[in-house]
Amino acid sequence: xxxxxxxxxxxxxxxxxxxxxxxxxxxxxxxxxxxxxxxxxxxxxxxxxxxxxxxxxxxxxxxxxxxxxxxxxxxxxxxxxxxxxxxxxxxxxxxxxxxxxxxxxxxxxxxxxxxx
Amino acid sequence: xxxxxxxxxxxxxxxxxxxxxxxxxxxxxxxxxxxxxxxxxxxxxxxxxxxxxxxxxxxxxxxxxxxxxxxxxxxxxxxxxxxxxxxxxxxxxxxxxxxxxxxxxxxx
Numbered sequence: 001x002x003x004x005x006x007x008x009x010x011x012x013x014x015x016x017x018x019x020x021x022x023x024x025x026x027x028x029x030x031x032x033x034x035x036x037x038x039x040x041x042x043x044x045x046x047x048x049x050x051x052x053x054x055x056x057x058x059x060x061x062x063x064x065x066x067x068x069x070x071x072x073x074x075x076x077x078x079x080x081x082x083x084x085x086x087x088x089x090x091x092x093x094x095x096x097x098x099x100x101x102x103x104x105x106x107x108x109x110x111x112x113x114x115x116x
Numbered sequence: 117x118x119x120x121x122x123x124x125x126x127x128x129x130x131x132x133x134x135x136x137x138x139x140x141x142x143x144x145x146x147x148x149x150x151x152x153x154x155x156x157x158x159x160x161x162x163x164x165x166x167x168x169x170x171x172x173x174x175x176x177x178x179x180x181x182x183x184x185x186x187x188x189x190x191x192x193x194x195x196x197x198x199x200x201x202x203x204x205x206x207x208x209x210x211x212x213x214x215x216x217x218x219x220x221x222x223x224x
Contacts, residue, residue: 042214
């Protein structure tokens with residue numbers, strides 16, 4: 001178990017292109033979260049999954065954003081028709097609340113998106 | 117989440133204890149206090165959490181006042197590697213909401 005893995009670590013794209021980020025959580029963790037972080041700000045919640053079910057989406061998650069966790073294991077976050085305002089660090093975190101009894105999230109290193 | 121208030125920044129000397137305050141005066145009875153930190157260009161890292169009692173682990177100690185309206189994170193012997201943004205969160209929800217945190221700079 002090497003923790004939460006995110007790929008790619010860095011992505012530079014042109015405005016209007018689609019990008020996809022992947023997150024591999026800790027294997028026994030049933031909850032998976034996506035956050036977005038812009039420079040100088042704390043991470044902002046985007047969405048979360050309990051196993052394969054997406055249980056909540058933030059207002060920040062516009063219709064250009066879609067997240068999936070098809071088999072309750074890895075997750076993908078896709079951004080369609082990227083805009084310069086999408087430039088940010090996208091963070092994934094996982095949790096097994098049954099084990100910890102509290103919100104002790106393990107975060108990945110993040111995927112940094114730059115939209116030109 | 118209950119609103120938390122933290123200083124924007126603070127400095128501390130290497131080898132000395134770093135005491136990071138957090139105010140959460142509207143915390144409810146079932147909300148935990150969590151501390152995370154984020155070293156530059158990395159994801160946030162869990163440090164410690166508590167409900168009512170003081171807590172200690174290998175990284176830090178958490179002191180929660182009796183009325184639970186404030187807490188202090190103590191890094192007993194700060195090192196240069198402790199330079200980071202420290203986030204205090206009061207929460208009993210399925211997701212954590214991060215504020216701007218305290219930027220802690222440990223100086224040699």
